[in-house]
Amino acid sequence: MDYMIGVDLGTTSTKSVLFDLEGHVLASSSKGYPLYRDEPDMAEEDPNEIFEALIDSLTDVVRAGKLKAGDQIRGVSFSSAMHSLIAFDKNWKALTRVITWADGRAFKYSEELKANGVGQEIYSKTGTPIHPMAPLSKLLWLKNERPDIYGQAAHYLGIKEYIFHRLFGANKVDISIASGTGLFNIFQLKWDKQALELTGLSLDQLPTPVDPYEIERGMVQEYAKVIGLPADTPFIYGAGDGPLSNLGVNAIQPGVAAVTIGTSGAIRVVTDKPKIDPKGRTFTYALDRDHWVVGGPxxxxxxxxxxxxxxxxxxxxxxxxxxxxxxxxxxxxxxxxxxxxxxxxxxxxxxxxxxxxxxxxxxxxxxxxxxxxxxxxxxxxxxxxxxxxxxxxxxxxxxxxxxxxxxxxxxxxxxxxxxxxxxxxxxxxxxxxxxQSIESGALAATVVGQKALGLTDKIENIADMVGDAKTYEPxxxxxxxxxxxxxxxxxxxxxxxxxxxxxxxxxxxxxxxxxxxx
CATH class of the missing domain: 3.30.420.40 (ATPase, nucleotide binding domain)
Structure with missing residues (x-):
């Protein structure tokens, strides 16, 4: 038997789920961690606590799966909360905790961008509304209010990129996560020149954008041994949790909205190309190059x-x-x-x-x-x-x-x-x-992983995995x-x-x- 693991890096917990290739759940494990609010508008996490939660949850599901001789975990694929930011020095020492989407300390800089018109210009190219949630605003806050950190920072990653860096030494970001930073031109699929000039960043401070189907192999032996996976097990980058939530409930046809309410919430619709709201109210994030999620969180x-x-x-x-x-x-x-x-x-x-x-x-x-x-x-x-x-x-x-x-x-x-x-x-x-599937994010991540590995030809095949549904009429x-x-x-x-x-x-x-x- 062949299996996939879907990992959902969430705001307050990380969940790993073991699926067979038809989307049936065999085992799952969720590990929580705190959200720190040490001052008004702060919402931070400890990246080491998240990394430990990942290792623990993966270890749990590998053991709980009780794989027999000849069974194989074909890959591990990821869904992740978006808009997080961690600063590192030149030696990859973290200078900050994870500044999450919920952190509002950059509100002043968001308001300034909206007032002077620059914000709308950047939004029209990046698809990320001007708001403290976005790394764009967080970077302006660091530049102006934490100049000591900003001056030392040689690298910036989000939480999923940090995970891949710890496991593989990689410095990459999938275009789905990148499209939620406010720094990424969704029409050119590269870091936006105006956004970089505004924040004072250079290209070498940011990870290299890759497709959600990008694969890493050669995990650090120490972690592979603890988890119980071969070091050459493919790890697939996957995408942001919002786009994958649509895929996970099979809401990828025109006019079909996905409403998700967890810790936070969102409503989203999938389109075949980016769509910008002239009033700046909705986001446009990539699922992949051919599927774009338009909505509001x-x-x-x-x-x-x-x-x-x-x-x-x-x-x-x-x-x-x-x-x-x-x-x-x-x-x-x-x-x-x-x-x-x-x-x-x-x-x-x-x-x-x-x-x-x-x-x-x-x-x-x-x-x-x-x-x-x-x-x-x-x-x-x-x-x-x-x-x-x-x-x-x-x-x-x-x-x-x-x-x-x-x-x-x-x-x-x-x-x-x-x-x-x-x-x-x-x-x-x-x-x-x-x-029926309550593990929609993790399931969607595994479908992306299956496509990356050539185990399915299109992500729309998730329709066969979602299972029965219950419908409520108004x-x-x-x-x-x-x-x-x-x-x-x-x-x-x-x-x-x-x-x-x-x-x-x-x-x-x-x-x-x-x-x-x-």
Missing amino acids: VNNGGDVFRWARDNLFDAEKSTAALLGIESYDLLTEIASKVPAGADGLLFHPYLSGERAPIWDANARGSFFGLTHYHTRAHMVRAVLEGIIFNIYMVALALEEVVGELKSVQATGGFAHSPLWRQMLADIFEQSVTVP NPENYDVYRELTPIFIRLSRQLETEYANIANFQREHVHVKTTEQ
Whole structure:
């Protein structure tokens, strides 16, 4: 038997999954690590902790697979969170931790780029909206506020490139990850001259762009021995987690949108060429040279639900633990007792600023419409609905760029919840399909790996692996409520823009919170 391993390098955990060549899961292992928030707007990880999580998870699945004589793991292929940045000196010593997509400290430089028009020029070539998430803005922040690090930095990598450098000594980046940096010209498929001039970088400070089908062999013997794989096992670069999420749920046909809500969230559609939004609201990232993912990411997904659980339902969290049930299931059961629209209570989920569609790092969360008759049950329902309302705002912008959305494929942690699935169908007024495979990112990575190794001729063959799906139809009884509330939700986010900046500046000056999120 032949097998593939798909690795998903995520924001708070790394998961390795062992598949057969038909896409069936044989074993999986997930290892978590902290997200450090030592100062306002910071969101960093320790690259060594991520590397150790990778080694541990690969070791686990190789052992759990219990391969017999003659069995072979044909390759290991990767999906990875995008927009991360690590600076290294000339000897490849890390000068920073991993500055993740969620880090907002570059907000000032993003706002300056948007105000002076340079940002739109760069966006029109790179497809990455101007926002603190992008390495483009992070580099400007380092240049201006960490000149000691910027002056020493001889190399810059993201987390996946760091992994490949540790394992193979490589200095490469796939075009999918590169297309999310704000430094990469998606029409020329090379580092953008204007972006490099703006940040002061030279080409030799950046990794060499390669296709997602690029293969590395000759792993460092020390790591190969620990993992239990031959050192010549092919490791395939794969792509970014967003593009691979579309592939993983078979949402690669025109008009088929993939909605993913994990820690963060996104909605994306695949096109055959890059498409730029004149208003700068959507991204365009490569899956490969022939498949481009257009969409919008949101900062605030499942992490907002976690905030509600930890801060509004601590007693219920403890009760769930004693009963041996999942605390999130208990909360969605509580929310299901409240009617659609939470009796007029709206929640803007901007606890971490926001990317699409408002691209405002200063945005902050809020309940609106709170009255004496609202309870905690209303609040948790409003939180869940607010996350979906926000995704729907992105969908409206996306339709202006790619045309009408025909159907929705849903994935991510939220897809386990029937209540959330139904909310998505009702607010979008679209059929929502949830594919059977819950390891969609890792599965998609293995399909890219199979194509790289010549085991399949096209990535579209993933349609045969995704498995059965469950479809949720919109409930007409909820249409009128959501149709009335959606415009209020949208108008509020625009009307509060000035006050978002004011309250965010107050918090940066007066609030000093240090947290470590697991």
